Amino acid sequence: MSVRVDPPMAMLAELTHRCPLACPYCSNPTELLAKETELSTEAWADVFQQAAKLGVLQLHLSGGEPASRRDLAELVIAAREAGLYTNLITSGIGLTERRLRELDDAGLDHVQLSLQGVNAVMADRIGGYKGGFDRKMHVAEIIAEIGFPLTLNAVMHRENLDDLPQTIDMALRLGARRIEVACVQFQGWALVNRAALQPSWEQVETAKKTVARAVETLKGRLVIDFVPPDYYADFPKACMNGWGSTGLNITPNGTVLPCHAAETIPHLQFEKVTDRALTDIWYEGAAFNAYRGTDWMPDLCQSCERRDIDFGGCRCQAMAVLGDAAAPDPVCTKSPGRAALDALLVEEVQEVAAPEFVYRR
């Protein structure tokens, strides 16, 4: 292969698919893995060592809810011993003061706390978990008391995008250094609930202005990263910064994926860290090489001046909307698939009332 393959920078470790919440936009696959299939503490520790030797610098401990793993502190110790920058991606549910202090002692670098809404009514409805908001706020207080650097990960969609100013205020109030205004991307459970979650064009335009203003006024106080709803964009997102270029994902049972949704592409075959060395999977695995570089691209993308900017966009989105993972991302206005995406927007957003959520269970 002619493509030069660099080592990965970041790894997302889905420690478990278990989660007390049932958010209708969960990025986990619709077929959730059971506890019995999860990698052991020792197996994860070995993966962290392999990842660091491969070149991974940043480790994201995710799920499901990573706090559902009783060995979370041990896993953080193992990650730090491997030399990884260790970020916990959590809803906060299942974390107590004792557990947070254990994580502090274990050397956890950073906490990313998800936010379903700015009040209990909205947050508990979205999370499908009564009392979740109050517990999360309590956890946020302890996080601040301990002094963990905090990112608030606000997942935004049709129901809560209008609360964006209050959401940014909440980040400041909780002492977060950074907020991710993450508009739902339509994979996994979010795809099932797309019509209920897709914001309107007007909502998106207002949100963009709110973000632009906040970036200016809060410079030096709060870092704001904005993930826009890509159906409304003209060009696709640079998904994973290019397939197999920068990051990888490991599922609870040790399956190694180029991105968390890659299993939605039916012809790809994935390998497990329990069967093959991580470095071999990264450099030689068929799934990693399937859409790596530019050789796989259709002519439209090959000849495009944005080829090395967005890398043809998201393969899983091309699969989900067009049924062809090698097609240009249908978000791209140059793409023949754009008409299909526009038709979906018209059909789903113009309904007067959003349909009921299908909760992730």
Next chain:
Amino acid sequence: MTPDDVPYLPRGVRTQFDAVRKVDVILGPERVLVLDQVGKAVVGRLDGEASLAEISADLAQVYDAPVDVIAPDVTAFVEDLRDRGMVHVRPR
């Protein structure tokens, strides 16, 4: 930022030698930046004691360059790190 401001690396930001790529990096939440020689020299002086002016003066001496040439570059670099959330600042 003013010359009297004292920049420092807050909790959750640290430097590390990346043995795979053979470069110095600064790591923070969702951020990795490769440090060149100058970047490393500046970041290495963010000890929470020295002010921006003192850091520039020190670097001017070490690199044998006029401080009014060095200071704007140092300030711009530190401000950029601050905007990315990798550096915090306290007044002296």
